[in-house]
Amino acid sequence: MDVRALGSGGLVSSVIGLGTKALTGAYGPVSRREADRTIRYALDMGITMFDTADFYSGGETERLLGEALSGRRDAALVATCGGLRFNTAGKPVAVDGDPAYLARACDASLRRLRTDYIDLFYLARTDPQIPVQDSVGKLAELVAAGKIRYLGLCDITADQLRRAQEIHPISVLAVEYSLLQRSAEAGPLALASELGMGVVACSPLCRGLLTGGGSFVASPRQQRALRVIEAEAAELDVGIERLALAWLLAWRDDIVPVPSTRNPAHIEMSVSAPCIRLSFDTRARLAALFPTDGDYEPAGP
Numbered sequence: 001m002d003v004r005a006l007g008s009g010g011l012v013s014s015v016i017g018l019g020t021k022a023l024t025g026a027y028g029p030v031s032r033r034e035a036d037r038t039i040r041y042a043l044d045m046g047i048t049m050f051d052t053a054d055f056y057s058g059g060e061t062e063r064l065l066g067e068a069l070s071g072r073r074d075a076a077l078v079a080t081c082g083g084l085r086f087n088t089a090g091k092p093v094a095v096d097g098d099p100a101y102l103a104r105a106c107d108a109s110l111r112r113l114r115t116d117y118i119d120l121f122y123l124a125r126t127d128p129q130i131p132v133q134d135s136v137g138k139l140a141e142l143v144a145a146g147k148i149r150y151l152g153l154c155d156i157t158a159d160q161l162r163r164a165q166e167i168h169p170i171s172v173l174a175v176e177y178s179l180l181q182r183s184a185e186a187g188p189l190a191l192a193s194e195l196g197m198g199v200v201a202c203s204p205l206c207r208g209l210l211t212g213g214g215s216f217v218a219s220p221r222q223q224r225a226l227r228v229i230e231a232e233a234a235e236l237d238v239g240i241e242r243l244a245l246a247w248l249l250a251w252r253d254d255i256v257p258v259p260s261t262r263n264p265a266h267i268e269m270s271v272s273a274p275c276i277r278l279s280f281d282t283r284a285r286l287a288a289l290f291p292t293d294g295d296y297e298p299a300g301p
Contacts, residue, residue: 001046006198007171011150015274017049018042019260024057030262039068045271051079051258055086066114081122097127099138122152132160140168158191177201179244204257210244225289245273
């Protein structure tokens with residue numbers, strides 16, 4: 001699989017990564033054996049980026065990832081995050097950007113992941129009680145100590161992004177970003193490019209909407225857009241999932257989507273998406289469906 005530079009600091013990833021939320025059971029039951037097989041299969045298919053979070057399943061997903069990467073750690077780029085306190089079920093209960101807490105969170109992730117270093121560590125969210133400079137300052141110390149190689153940020157304003165960058169180079173901005181959810185383009189994404197940061201696109205299939213399923217109900221506007229996308233996909237003889245990923249990769253050259261799945265067939269679909277070449281007209285037609293303000297509505301209970 002082709003690779004891409006994420007930011008200007010030397011971080012390199014496979015063009016497509018693997019998100020691990022599906023391994024928590026969020027999209028349906030998954031066994032430990034199935035999770036292990038999924039991670040190993042992704043590696044075999046050329047995926048190097050594995051995107052997880054310390055609060056997924058109360059830390060259990062990091063443990064699964066660490067076990068699955070045993071003996072192949074050097075072939076993987078492990079990305080995780082800290083800065084959210086969570087209960088044993090993995091439900092975040094509070095934002096905590098306190099430097100001491102971030103240091104403990106990093107050490108805990110290292111133990112669960114069975115590794116001496118984390119390739120990419122995100123500050124999960126900025127703490128309104130703690131200046132972002134203080135949080136990033138502690139993470140910079142962990143970089144200097146060799147526990148973290150590169151830093152990333154999530155859910156951050158443009159002003160906070162600039163202040164963080166003044167303390168230590170930020171390699172990656174992680175945002176929810178897909179063909180149907182492009183609101184980030186109006187804010188931090190433009191600044192990320194200006195500052196030389198790469199982008200990790202979380203939920204690049206809009207939490208399943210671009211697969212024909214998912215946990216969200218399509219709004220009327222999205223339903224109309226999905227019909228157009230399906231028509232474009234049929235014209236190109238590809239599935240809408242592959243088309244959606246190909247559009248992201250063609251729209252920006254500094255982006256790595258991290259779709260989450262527990263299904264090897266979906267991994268095969270994802271890794272084939274970079275082979276699709278979209279014309280300028282096709283990219284523009286798809287972009288016009290949701291210029292920058294994608295919307296979705298949560299499914300009912």
